[in-house]
Every structure is written in C-alpha cells, then in structure tokens.
Amino acid sequence: MITKVTIAWLPIQINLINTLLVNELREELQNLKGDHTKKGVKTCRHCILRYKKSKKILNIFIGDLNLVSGNFEQSTFAELYENWPRMMLDQKKSGISFSIQHYVDRQASGVGDICGKITFLSITQDVGIFKNNIMVHMCPSFPENTENDNSQSNIHGNAQSFLEFYPTIPADNNFLMNLDDNFWKYFREQEKKHFEAPDYFDSKSDLSIKKESQIEQESQSFDKMKAYILLMRKKNTLKELLKDFEVGTGARDYEINRFLLKANEISINLPTPRDITTILNVSIH
Amino acid sequence: MDEENERDRFEKKDFTEPTPILNTQLSVNIYDVIYEHHPFHAEQKIHVLVPFIEVNIHNHLFVLLEVLEAFNAVGKDNPQKDEKKNKSVIRPVFIASDNQGNDSLAPDTN
Numbered sequence: 001m002i003t004k005v006t007i008a009w010l011p012i013q014i015n016l017i018n019t020l021l022v023n024e025l026r027e028e029l030q031n032l033k034g035d036h037t038k039k040g041v042k043t044c045r046h047c048i049l050r051y052k053k054s055k056k057i058l059n060i061f062i063g064d065l066n067l068v069s070g071n072f073e074q075s076t077f078a079e080l081y082e083n084w085p086r087m088m089l090d091q092k093k094s095g096i097s098f099s100i101q102h103y104v105d106r107q108a109s110g111v112g113d114i115c116g117k118i119t120f121l122s123i124t125q126d127v128g129i130f131k132n133n134i135m136v137h138m139c140p141s142f143p144e145n146t147e148n149d150n151s152q153s154n155i156h157g158n159a160q161s162f163l164e165f166y167p168t169i170p171a172d173n174n175f176l177m178n179l180d181d182n183f184w185k186y187f188r189e190q191e192k193k194h195f196e197a198p199d200y201f202d203s204k205s206d207l208s209i210k211k212e213s214q215i216e217q218e219s220q221s222f223d224k225m226k227a228y229i230l231l232m233r234k235k236n237t238l239k240e241l242l243k244d245f246e247v248g249t250g251a252r253d254y255e256i257n258r259f260l261l262k263a264n265e266i267s268i269n270l271p272t273p274r275d276i277t278t279i280l281n282v283s284i285h
Numbered sequence: 286m287d288e289e290n291e292r293d294r295f296e297k298k299d300f301t302e303p304t305p306i307l308n309t310q311l312s313v314n315i316y317d318v319i320y321e322h323h324p325f326h327a328e329q330k331i332h333v334l335v336p337f338i339e340v341n342i343h344n345h346l347f348v349l350l351e352v353l354e355a356f357n358a359v360g361k362d363n364p365q366k367d368e369k370k371n372k373s374v375i376r377p378v379f380i381a382s383d384n385q386g387n388d389s390l391a392p393d394t395n
Contacts, residue, residue, distance in 0.1 A: 058330075059330075097337070
C-alpha cells in the first residue's frame with residue numbers, strides 16, 4: 001500500500017521539481033536581461049545566449065568550394081580537402097547533376113531525356129539554446145553547353161530537356177567565410193535585411209532608394225558562379241522562457257518563426273513536342 | 286573533329302554495361318569543443334563535403350523497383366484464407382502490369 005502511495009505522488013513531485021527548475025532558469029535569465037540594459041557592458045550575456053551561443057553548427061556542402069570562394073583555405077573548411085589531392089577533384093563534375101534517360105532495347109534513345117545541374121549547394125544549420133536556424137545557398141543550374149552550343153543537341157542529334165532553377169537573392173561574395181563561427185552574425189544581418197519589413201510610413205531616403213536599385217541591378221545581372229540565398233528558416237525554441245527574457249523594440253519577436261524561399265524562375269524546356277509523351281511514358285512505367 | 290570523335294566513341298560504346306545509378310564522394314569532419322558551455326564557440330561542429338553527386342535514372346530502374354516492391358510485399362505477409370475477416374492484407378501491386386486495369390487485385394469486399 002505504501003508503494004502505491006509513493007507512485008501516486010511521483011508525477012506531482014516531478015512537476016514540482018520542473019516548476020522549480022523553470023523558475024530558477026527564469027530568475028537567471030532575468031539577471032542576464034539586466035546585462036542588456038546596463039551601459040558599458042561590452043559582452044552582453046543576454047545577447048550571447050539569445051543570438052550567438054550555438055550548441056551545434058552543421059554545414060553540408062555539395063560542390064567544390066574552390067568555385068565559390070578563393071580564400072576558404074584560411075578557414076576550417078580546408079580540412080575537408082586533406083585526404084583528397086586537388087587533382088582528384090574534377091571541377092566540371094562539381095555539384096548535383098542528375099539525368100533521367102529513356103532506354104529502348106538497352107540503348108539510350110536520347111528522346112525525352114531530362115538533365116539538371118546545381119553547381120554548388122550549401123546547407124547550414126545553427127542549433128542554439130533559443131534558436132534552430134537554417135540557411136541554404138546555391139549556385140544556379142545551367143545547361144553545360146549553352147554558351148558554346150545554342151542548339152543544345154546531344155550526340156544522337158536529339159535535343160535534351162533541361163530543368164533550370166534560378167534563385168533571386170544574391171549572397172555576399174565572401175559568404176562562405178561566414179558559415180562557421182560567425183554564422184550567427186551573418187544570419188542576423190540577413191534576417192534584418194529580409195525578414196524585418198521596412199517602415200513604409202517614413203519617406204524613403206535617397207540612400208535607401210539607391211540601395212534598392214543596386215539590389216535590383218544585381219539580381220538582373222546573373223553571374224554564373226555567384227552564390228544566391230535560396231532559403232532561410234528562423235525558428236525560436238523554448239518560447240515560454242524567451243517570453244520574459246526579451247527586451248527592446250522587438251519584444252514579441254520570440255513568438256514568430258520565419259521562413260523564406262525565393263526563386264526567380266523554375267523552368268523545363270522541351271525542345272520537341274514528342275518529348276512530352278516520352279517523359280510521360282517514362283514516368284508511367 | 287571533336288564532334289566526330291565523340292560520335293565514334295558513342296558508336297563503340299557497349300550499352301550492355303550496367304549504368305551507375307549513383308556516383309559520389311564524401312568527406313566528414315566532426316569537431317567537439319573541449320570546454321562545454323563555452324560562451325563563443327559552438328559545442329559541436331559538423332562539416333560535410335560532397336564534391337559531386339551524379340544520379341542517373343532510366344526507365345529500367347522503375348521496373349527494378351517494382352520487382353523489389355513485389356518481393357518485399359510477398360515476404361512480409363501471407364494472405365489469409367478468409368479475406369473477409371482480414372481486409373488489410375498487403376498484396377503486391379504490379380504498377381506496370383498490362384492487366385491492371387481489368388483485373389483488380391483489391392480484396393473482394395462482398
């Protein structure tokens with residue numbers, strides 16, 4: 001009987017301990033909040049914990065880093081190349097390339113083939129105490145022979161279909177150097193740029209108009225090996241604790257998770273009408 | 286000349302050779318910090334480099350997947366004698382079967 005009573009009390013005890021822990025954490029966070037309002041504090045513990053501190057940084061690169069950055073050898077990413085002599089890597093192969101081919105009697109017919117290529121893709125995840133952010137950069141896909149061969153014909157004399165993807169937002173030139181320890185700062189800058197809407201009630205200054213036109217020009221002049229931001233995801237974690245922890249004008253920022261995915265154009269070109277039927281045939285089979 | 290060479294190479298190519306479905310390389314570095322709860326450094330960093338991924342899919346692959354799916358379904362469950370009692374019997378479905386339209390493999394509900 002005594003055992004039963006103990007078991008019955010156990011969940012209540014656990015709840016009590018949890019509540020005490022949460023209250024303790026809340027008090028600690030309130031102390032840190034004091035750091036933020038104090039003048040002369042250079043390293044604000046509130047800001048470090050809220051934005052900077054990372055528990056895990058994950059970087060997945062698909063493609064050769066040499067194609068997007070000339071000075072990545074100064075970063076820890078260079079260690080990824082330690083076991084590979086440069087000669088082994090073929091830059092023409094860089095990135096993701098896929099082809100869907102139609103075979104007839106064990107031979108590639110060349111009709112209805114679809115090819116696609118993304119020269120470079122990077123996925124960065126930053127997991128902190130109050131954050132779980134993701135950012136994806138990419139260099140767009142281009143048909144390999146577009147510049148030299150406008151007919152886009154393969155060795156069979158048949159034209160190939162290309163799946164093309166064009167993102168919108170140009171990334172910084174040295175974005176690769178920002179994907180390691182400085183990622184939090186880079187993400188914060190991009191967050192302010194793309195997530196926080198400008199105040200349209202204020203009259204626009206000449207400087208902001210100039211900046212906008214510059215961004216428009218940059219997006220129009222498409223550079224082959226220039227990297228673009230494809231996706232951004234900002235996710236706040238432990239929102240209940242953040243509730244009392246936030247300070248300043250963006251005090252309700254903790255409530256909102258944000259997601260951005262921008263593509264200028266996604267297209268597939270089919271050179272001949274019979275390609276449509278062949279592609280459908282491959283898909284159905 | 287290049288085009289002619291390429292055409293010659295194509296004609297001499299043996300198409301009975303198996304086509305590689307996936308061709309890739311992989312390098313992974315994982316770093317753990319010595320001091321846990323360090324104010325500036327991340328506690329763990331994982332860097333993955335895949336210089337290239339080549340994926341080739343052709344229509345024969347769909348048939349292969351279909352066969353694998355059929356074997357998987359047959360191996361998992363033996364159909365019960367009385368199907369009325371067990372209507373959730375998993376049966377292989379042949380996607381590319383010519384008779385699929387006329388002869389339904391769905392269990393008889395009568």
